[in-house]
Amino acid sequence: MDNYLQGQIFTTSASLVDSVDRKLLVVLRDGRKLIGVLRSFDQFANLVLQDTIERIYVGDAYGDIPRGIFIIRGENVVLLGEIDLDKEDEVPLRQRPVEEILSAQREEMEARQKREKLRNKLLHDQGFSVDFTETDLY
Amino acid sequence: MTLIGQQVTVELKNDLAITGILVSVDQFLNIKLDDIHVVEEQKYPHMMAVKNCFIRGSVVRYVKLPASAVDTALLQDAARREAQQPTVPAPR
Amino acid sequence: MSDSYFGFDTTMPPLNSDQLTAGTAEITEDELSKNFEEFALESGQDFGCDQGFDPLADQLVETGDDYNEETFGNDITNIGDDFDFTQSNAKIADTIQKEEKLYVDRRKSAPSDNNELLRQRPLFSNLWDDQSGGISVNGNGSYPNDPTNDPKTSPLMPESPISPSIWGSYHPPSTRKESLPRHHHETNLHHPSYENPPTYPPSQISPLPPGFGPPGPPPTARVPTLEEIEKQLQRQAGQSLTKRMLSLAEVEAALLGLNGRPPPLPIYGQTEGAYREQEAAFLEQEAAIREQEVMYYERERKRREKQRKLADMAKYNGLMTQNDKDYINRIQISQLVTDDPYSDDFYYQIYTAIRNRPAQPQMGTFSPHASGGGAMGHERRHRNRGSESGMLKVQQQVLRIVNDVRRKPKSTQLSLEGALGKIALNSVRNPRQLLQVSTKHTDTHQNHASPSGGSHQKVPSISSHGVVDHRKVLRSIENIYWAVLRLEELKRNQEREAKDKWQEKYTELVNKMWEELLVTEPIGVSFPHPFISILSVSKGKKVIPRVLRHCNKDQFTTLITMLVANFEALDVCKTAIGGSNGNIKQSILDEVELFMNTVVPPLLQFVAEAPLKIVNGLLTLFIERNNIIWVAKSKVGLAFLTMFLSRAEILKQGGGYMQGLPLPEEREIMQWQETYNRLFNQLQTYFLLSFPPFMSNIDDMYVWQFLAAMAVGASMEQQHILVTEVRERVLETVVQASRIPQDKATHKITNVNLFLHALGLDASQLKI
Numbered sequence: 001m002d003n004y005l006q007g008q009i010f011t012t013s014a015s016l017v018d019s020v021d022r023k024l025l026v027v028l029r030d031g032r033k034l035i036g037v038l039r040s041f042d043q044f045a046n047l048v049l050q051d052t053i054e055r056i057y058v059g060d061a062y063g064d065i066p067r068g069i070f071i072i073r074g075e076n077v078v079l080l081g082e083i084d085l086d087k088e089d090e091v092p093l094r095q096r097p098v099e100e101i102l103s104a105q106r107e108e109m110e111a112r113q114k115r116e117k118l119r120n121k122l123l124h125d126q127g128f129s130v131d132f133t134e135t136d137l138y
Numbered sequence: 139m140t141l142i143g144q145q146v147t148v149e150l151k152n153d154l155a156i157t158g159i160l161v162s163v164d165q166f167l168n169i170k171l172d173d174i175h176v177v178e179e180q181k182y183p184h185m186m187a188v189k190n191c192f193i194r195g196s197v198v199r200y201v202k203l204p205a206s207a208v209d210t211a212l213l214q215d216a217a218r219r220e221a222q223q224p225t226v227p228a229p230r
Numbered sequence: 231m232s233d234s235y236f237g238f239d240t241t242m243p244p245l246n247s248d249q250l251t252a253g254t255a256e257i258t259e260d261e262l263s264k265n266f267e268e269f270a271l272e273s274g275q276d277f278g279c280d281q282g283f284d285p286l287a288d289q290l291v292e293t294g295d296d297y298n299e300e301t302f303g304n305d306i307t308n309i310g311d312d313f314d315f316t317q318s319n320a321k322i323a324d325t326i327q328k329e330e331k332l333y334v335d336r337r338k339s340a341p342s343d344n345n346e347l348l349r350q351r352p353l354f355s356n357l358w359d360d361q362s363g364g365i366s367v368n369g370n371g372s373y374p375n376d377p378t379n380d381p382k383t384s385p386l387m388p389e390s391p392i393s394p395s396i397w398g399s400y401h402p403p404s405t406r407k408e409s410l411p412r413h414h415h416e417t418n419l420h421h422p423s424y425e426n427p428p429t430y431p432p433s434q435i436s437p438l439p440p441g442f443g444p445p446g447p448p449p450t451a452r453v454p455t456l457e458e459i460e461k462q463l464q465r466q467a468g469q470s471l472t473k474r475m476l477s478l479a480e481v482e483a484a485l486l487g488l489n490g491r492p493p494p495l496p497i498y499g500q501t502e503g504a505y506r507e508q509e510a511a512f513l514e515q516e517a518a519i520r521e522q523e524v525m526y527y528e529r530e531r532k533r534r535e536k537q538r539k540l541a542d543m544a545k546y547n548g549l550m551t552q553n554d555k556d557y558i559n560r561i562q563i564s565q566l567v568t569d570d571p572y573s574d575d576f577y578y579q580i581y582t583a584i585r586n587r588p589a590q591p592q593m594g595t596f597s598p599h600a601s602g603g604g605a606m607g608h609e610r611r612h613r614n615r616g617s618e619s620g621m622l623k624v625q626q627q628v629l630r631i632v633n634d635v636r637r638k639p640k641s642t643q644l645s646l647e648g649a650l651g652k653i654a655l656n657s658v659r660n661p662r663q664l665l666q667v668s669t670k671h672t673d674t675h676q677n678h679a680s681p682s683g684g685s686h687q688k689v690p691s692i693s694s695h696g697v698v699d700h701r702k703v704l705r706s707i708e709n710i711y712w713a714v715l716r717l718e719e720l721k722r723n724q725e726r727e728a729k730d731k732w733q734e735k736y737t738e739l740v741n742k743m744w745e746e747l748l749v750t751e752p753i754g755v756s757f758p759h760p761f762i763s764i765l766s767v768s769k770g771k772k773v774i775p776r777v778l779r780h781c782n783k784d785q786f787t788t789l790i791t792m793l794v795a796n797f798e799a800l801d802v803c804k805t806a807i808g809g810s811n812g813n814i815k816q817s818i819l820d821e822v823e824l825f826m827n828t829v830v831p832p833l834l835q836f837v838a839e840a841p842l843k844i845v846n847g848l849l850t851l852f853i854e855r856n857n858i859i860w861v862a863k864s865k866v867g868l869a870f871l872t873m874f875l876s877r878a879e880i881l882k883q884g885g886g887y888m889q890g891l892p893l894p895e896e897r898e899i900m901q902w903q904e905t906y907n908r909l910f911n912q913l914q915t916y917f918l919l920s921f922p923p924f925m926s927n928i929d930d931m932y933v934w935q936f937l938a939a940m941a942v943g944a945s946m947e948q949q950h951i952l953v954t955e956v957r958e959r960v961l962e963t964v965v966q967a968s969r970i971p972q973d974k975a976t977h978k979i980t981n982v983n984l985f986l987h988a989l990g991l992d993a994s995q996l997k998i
Contacts, residue, residue, distance in 0.1 A: 011562035015162040015170040015192055017555050021547045023539070025188050029197070031152075033184045037543050040550040043561045045168065045194065050546060057183050078150065078197045081174070081188030085536045088187035140581050165566060209581055211772065216577035218711050 016041050027078040045074035056101050061094045063101025147202040167195030698760040706746050707770045713743035714776045740780050749792050758799035766801035771828045778832040798856040807863045842881040842894040846902045849874040859916045868936040875939035917955045934984040941988035
């Protein structure tokens with residue numbers, strides 16, 4: 001690695017500055033995935049996204065909900081990644097209408113809850129404490 | 139800083155593990171990786187088209203480093219200093 | 231084919247409709263239209279504009295073509311494609327053919343025509359002259375019933391003689407000789423607005439690829455493989471805005487993308503049969519090229535798609551100005567300011583110092599000392615210029631920011647003008663506290679939290695407590711580390727401080743460290759001795775070499791004396807002796823290795839400089855205070871014995887003279903001999919016990935070394951005893967060596983020879 005570069009990047013801002021005006025994927029702590037163009041940020045890594053869509057993934061399908069401009073409080077960000085403009089159309093995923101994807105998401109969630117309930121019941125019967133519910137773990 | 143340019147794996151608190159070339163780390167343990175690939179890609183389809191990423195330090199669970207790149211004895215010393223630092227006045 | 235082609239095409243002067251109508255007077259209209267109609271009927275093609283043809287007649291006459299063969303070569307089949315900018319010309323191959331026919335016809339009627347544009351083409355005409363079938367071979371011949379037959383009903387003239395004369399004359403007509411133009415032709419047929427030829431914009435006259443033409447019915451199924459391409463093209467057509475914006479880039483891309491193609495096969499065969507053959511080969515290549523084209527379009531489409539995305543995004547680019555970015559960066563850097571990079575970034579500083587001797591500039595921290603000067607400045611000079619000046623610039627910027635921050639009064643918070651809220655300073659040093667842990671109650675034994683604050687005066691030191699438990703040992707070790715770290719830091723900063731003041735600090739810290747080593751604790755109060763307990767913890771072993779760097783000779787002597795006196799209590803001695811089966815736990819073996827690598831080397835160094843008197847004293851103490859037979863079963867025990875024995879031997883032989891030591895007195899040598907005899911007598915009949923079990927994988931070199939050291943100082947009689955005792959082991963080893971791989975065997979023999987050489991023998995002399 002170039003020493004020059006090595007010397008330069010040691011602040012949050014320096015590592016975010018390259019992503020300004022680029023198309024990003026932002027993953028939030030509640031699991032939501034936002035895709036938009038980063039327009040600005042500050043020292044807390046609060047972000048401003050433009051032309052944002054919320055993308056919902058279920059299995060190998062996804063659906064988009066247009067959202068517009070987002071100001072994201074930094075603490076809610078899990079990660080942000082620059083999207084490869086060449087690759088993004090090549091991913092082996094199918095785009096579905098939003099309604100379809102939302103209902104698929106609901107089904108998925110219900111299935112998970114069912115599974116969890118069953119597991120908790122089994123654990124409970126064995127004498128385990130089942131207060132803990134699986135969240136996104138942040 | 140000493141690991142810049144090395145390949146590391148960052149595991150997040152939501153189990154997502156990302157391997158990539160370390161570009162930068164700041165004082166909050168925010169980590170920037172380049173040329174990333176997700177360890178269990180099929181589980182995280184949203185990461186497929188992402189080429190680099192900035193990970194917020196607060197969501198990091200582990201950073202897996204190449205063992206050869208870490209001087210554990212020195213790290214212990216550093217930890218000792220760190221532990222002493224807040225209450226230790228400058229040497230007289 | 232691609233729009234790059236059209237980028238050129240649209241601007242081509244000869245396709246201008248004005249030019250098409252110019253110079254009508256110079257040629258008789260009858261003549262020309264007759265020719266044209268003749269051709270059109272024959273070829274089944276529709277040019278749709280008999281009167282628009284007028285100006286071409288005079289251009290078709292040419293003279294001065296005598297050197298054409300030299301200039302353009304006889305063999306048109308070998309024409310390369312390096313000039314073939316787009317390969318698009320391929321699709322007008324048929325046009326060229328038609329035009330050839332036209333040309334031939336015209337030459338008959340107007341032999342003295344002076345056509346500049348066509349002067350390069352006699353070869354083509356010759357070929358055509360030779361060919362009996364002429365037009366009939368042309369793909370167009372298969373369309374006699376084409377509804378476009380009537381020239382008057384079809385306005386489009388893709389086969390305009392001028393267009394190919396410019397573009398096609400340099401190219402051997404290749405692949406798409408009928409598909410695209412034909413399709414296009416058919417498509418445009420149905421467009422009513424094409425009725426009036428002279429008003430056509432040039433781009434429409436030219437053979438457009440389907441996607442860019444006016445909207446028409448979808449392509450016919452004549453060449454099904456084309457559908458893919460056309461789909462793409464049509465998709466592209468929808469993005470006309472971007473396309474226009476990027477036309478120049480596209481032209482470039484097209485040029486680059488097509489340069490690498492193989493030269494198209496010739497289609498002008500000498501005979502009909504040859505032509506058919508060629509055509510077959512041609513079809514193959516056509517397919518390959520089509521494939522390539524598909525790929526090319528795919529690539530091109532992607533590139534353009536990316537460009538479009540970028541263009542979409544670019545609208546609000548720069549909303550965050552460089553100033554904004556700098557401002558945020560400044561805020562962050564101000565949080566990182568430190569007076570002491572060695573404390574705040576200790577690991578990095580030392581790591582780079584150790585590992586990357588050609589050290590990197592330390593940009594992570596902003597010590598005033600980190601900029602310029604010293605070793606670092608020197609190293610920087612070796613770097614290349616670009617990054618050097620960049621470095622310097624960044625350093626200067628950082629330094630300025632740092633100084634700005636320093637000027638402001640120190641506080642934990644900083645409110646910046648225009649910033650929302652306050653910005654916490656020193657966030658690394660002063661993290662947000664989440665846990666409230668009281669250290670007072672956990673530190674009942676000793677107030678470690680402030681070891682520098684004279685804790686040993688306030689808190690009763692370990693010695694006055696008497697018995698030392700494991701917990702206190704660990705505490706002591708940490709205190710030793712603390713002192714060592716301080717001492718090392720002090721050494722690094724030696725030049726920065728006044729000498730006497732520095733010396734004062736240094737001595738104080740060394741004393742503190744010495745205290746914590748617990749070497750001077752009275753023997754017999756705790757068992758094992760506290761110092762031995764320290765050495766029995768691995769981090770205690772690890773710190774020893776660093777401690778000894780700051781010890782003087784007296785401290786050294788005290789330390790080694792204490793160690794020797796309590797040797798058998800060491801973990802690496804008492805637990806590292808195998809039972810009857812010789813099994814030792816791996817964790818203990820690791821400890822032994824650690825001890826050999828950390829504690830032994832500095833002591834060996836010390837002993838290697840000690841006078842005989844001290845060596846003698848140490849060995850005496852060793853024998854008196856320990857069960858030497860037992861100790862001699864351990865690796866470290868043997869290492870110490872070997873160390874003393876070899877040093878004494880060297881001194882006896884006057885080796886100390888080189889180190890400035892006086893020759894040992896007779897009395898000292900006598901005393902030594904006594905000690906040696908004592909040792910020998912004690913170990914006699916037990917020598918073999920020092921070996922690890924024969925079949926174990928442990929390298930027994932250290933035993934052979936010890937035996938060699940014993941043998942050197944032994945009398946003839948003692949040597950004899952020694953040999954008798956270990957004879958079996960020697961023979962066993964030599965026999966074993968004959969059965970194992972070469973490299974291992976060599977090592978075994980070398981080990982044995984350590985001992986045998988000391989006796990003046992060699993393994994090779996042994997008869998087995």
